[in-house]
Amino acid sequence: MIERVLVPMDESETAERALRHALEAHPEAEIIVLHVVGEPSGMMGAAASLALEEDAEQAGEDAADDLFSRAKEIAAEYDATVATEVGYGSPAKEIVRLAEGVDVVVIGSHTGGVAERLFVGNVARSIVQNSPVPVTVVH
Secondary structure (H helix, E strand, O other): OOOEEEEEOOOOHHHHHHHHHHHHHOOOOEEEEEEEEOOOEOOEHHHHHHHOOOOHHHHHHHHHHHHHHHHHHHHHHOOOOOEEEEEEOOHHHHHHHHHOOOOEEEEEOOOOOHHHHHHHHHHHHHHHHHOOOOEEEEO
16 A cells, blocks of 8 residues: 655646646555755756855755645645655755655656756656656656
Protein backbone atom coordinates (compact mmCIF):
# COMPACT_ATOMS: atom_id res chain seq x y z
CA MET A 1 0.00 0.00 0.00
CA ILE A 2 1.26 3.46 -0.92
CA GLU A 3 1.35 5.59 2.23
CA ARG A 4 3.72 8.45 1.37
CA VAL A 5 4.23 10.11 -2.02
CA LEU A 6 6.92 12.67 -2.83
CA VAL A 7 6.04 15.21 -5.55
CA PRO A 8 8.93 17.52 -6.49
CA MET A 9 7.42 20.75 -7.74
CA ASP A 10 8.50 23.85 -9.58
CA GLU A 11 6.44 26.48 -11.41
CA SER A 12 5.83 24.30 -14.48
CA GLU A 13 2.56 22.95 -15.79
CA THR A 14 4.00 19.44 -15.82
CA ALA A 15 4.73 19.67 -12.09
CA GLU A 16 1.09 20.60 -11.49
CA ARG A 17 0.01 17.62 -13.61
CA ALA A 18 2.28 15.38 -11.51
CA LEU A 19 0.65 16.67 -8.33
CA ARG A 20 -2.84 16.10 -9.77
CA HIS A 21 -1.83 12.56 -10.78
CA ALA A 22 -0.50 11.83 -7.28
CA LEU A 23 -3.72 13.11 -5.71
CA GLU A 24 -5.86 11.01 -8.07
CA ALA A 25 -3.77 7.83 -8.01
CA HIS A 26 -3.04 7.86 -4.27
CA PRO A 27 -6.03 9.53 -2.56
CA GLU A 28 -5.31 7.95 0.83
CA ALA A 29 -1.58 8.68 0.86
CA GLU A 30 0.27 11.53 2.50
CA ILE A 31 1.40 13.76 -0.36
CA ILE A 32 4.63 15.68 0.26
CA VAL A 33 5.27 18.56 -2.12
CA LEU A 34 8.98 19.30 -2.37
CA HIS A 35 10.56 22.41 -3.82
CA VAL A 36 14.33 22.25 -4.21
CA VAL A 37 16.28 25.48 -4.12
CA GLY A 38 19.21 24.73 -6.40
CA GLU A 39 22.87 25.22 -5.76
CA PRO A 40 24.23 28.62 -6.78
CA SER A 41 25.84 28.70 -10.20
CA GLY A 42 26.33 31.05 -13.09
CA MET A 43 23.34 29.47 -14.83
CA MET A 44 20.97 29.70 -11.87
CA GLY A 45 20.45 33.37 -11.09
CA ALA A 46 17.72 32.82 -8.47
CA ALA A 47 19.79 30.30 -6.56
CA ALA A 48 22.82 32.59 -6.67
CA SER A 49 20.80 35.48 -5.27
CA LEU A 50 19.47 33.24 -2.48
CA ALA A 51 23.02 32.33 -1.53
CA LEU A 52 23.76 36.02 -0.99
CA GLU A 53 20.85 36.45 1.44
CA GLU A 54 21.72 36.81 5.12
CA ASP A 55 19.45 33.86 5.97
CA ALA A 56 19.53 31.70 2.80
CA GLU A 57 17.28 29.04 4.31
CA GLN A 58 14.55 31.54 5.15
CA ALA A 59 14.93 33.13 1.71
CA GLY A 60 14.47 29.69 0.11
CA GLU A 61 11.34 29.06 2.13
CA ASP A 62 9.97 32.49 1.23
CA ALA A 63 10.61 31.78 -2.46
CA ALA A 64 8.63 28.53 -2.19
CA ASP A 65 5.59 30.13 -0.50
CA ASP A 66 3.71 30.94 -3.73
CA LEU A 67 4.45 27.49 -5.12
CA PHE A 68 3.18 25.82 -1.95
CA SER A 69 0.06 28.00 -1.96
CA ARG A 70 -0.69 26.80 -5.48
CA ALA A 71 -0.08 23.17 -4.46
CA LYS A 72 -2.51 23.58 -1.55
CA GLU A 73 -5.13 25.08 -3.90
CA ILE A 74 -4.80 22.08 -6.21
CA ALA A 75 -5.06 19.66 -3.28
CA ALA A 76 -8.21 21.44 -2.06
CA GLU A 77 -9.83 20.66 -5.43
CA TYR A 78 -9.46 16.98 -4.43
CA ASP A 79 -10.57 17.59 -0.82
CA ALA A 80 -7.03 16.74 0.22
CA THR A 81 -4.14 18.40 1.96
CA VAL A 82 -0.44 18.30 1.23
CA ALA A 83 2.66 18.56 3.36
CA THR A 84 5.39 20.85 2.09
CA GLU A 85 9.14 20.74 2.31
CA VAL A 86 11.98 22.86 0.97
CA GLY A 87 15.17 21.11 -0.08
CA TYR A 88 18.53 22.69 -0.84
CA GLY A 89 21.25 21.76 -3.29
CA SER A 90 21.27 19.60 -6.37
CA PRO A 91 17.63 18.88 -7.27
CA ALA A 92 18.22 15.27 -8.34
CA LYS A 93 20.37 14.43 -5.32
CA GLU A 94 17.93 16.06 -2.89
CA ILE A 95 14.93 14.26 -4.42
CA VAL A 96 16.70 10.90 -4.31
CA ARG A 97 17.79 11.55 -0.72
CA LEU A 98 14.26 12.36 0.39
CA ALA A 99 12.85 9.41 -1.56
CA GLU A 100 14.33 7.18 1.16
CA GLY A 101 11.33 8.05 3.35
CA VAL A 102 8.48 7.56 0.86
CA ASP A 103 6.85 4.79 -1.15
CA VAL A 104 6.86 6.46 -4.58
CA VAL A 105 8.08 9.64 -6.30
CA VAL A 106 5.82 11.34 -8.86
CA ILE A 107 7.62 13.81 -11.14
CA GLY A 108 6.60 15.88 -14.13
CA SER A 109 8.33 15.41 -17.45
CA HIS A 110 9.41 18.73 -18.95
CA THR A 111 9.00 19.20 -22.68
CA GLY A 112 10.38 22.69 -23.24
CA GLY A 113 13.16 23.80 -25.53
CA VAL A 114 16.38 21.94 -26.20
CA ALA A 115 18.30 23.57 -23.32
CA GLU A 116 15.49 22.83 -20.87
CA ARG A 117 15.22 19.22 -22.03
CA LEU A 118 18.97 18.71 -21.65
CA PHE A 119 19.05 20.09 -18.09
CA VAL A 120 15.70 18.89 -16.79
CA GLY A 121 15.89 15.63 -18.72
CA ASN A 122 19.15 14.86 -16.96
CA VAL A 123 17.55 15.60 -13.58
CA ALA A 124 14.61 13.29 -14.30
CA ARG A 125 16.89 10.58 -15.66
CA SER A 126 19.09 10.78 -12.56
CA ILE A 127 16.04 10.48 -10.29
CA VAL A 128 14.71 7.46 -12.19
CA GLN A 129 18.12 5.77 -12.19
CA ASN A 130 18.99 6.44 -8.54
CA SER A 131 15.72 6.48 -6.65
CA PRO A 132 15.38 3.79 -3.98
CA VAL A 133 11.62 3.67 -4.67
CA PRO A 134 9.49 3.52 -7.83
CA VAL A 135 9.22 6.75 -9.85
CA THR A 136 6.18 7.74 -11.88
CA VAL A 137 6.90 10.25 -14.66
CA VAL A 138 3.84 12.26 -15.71
CA HIS A 139 3.73 13.95 -19.14
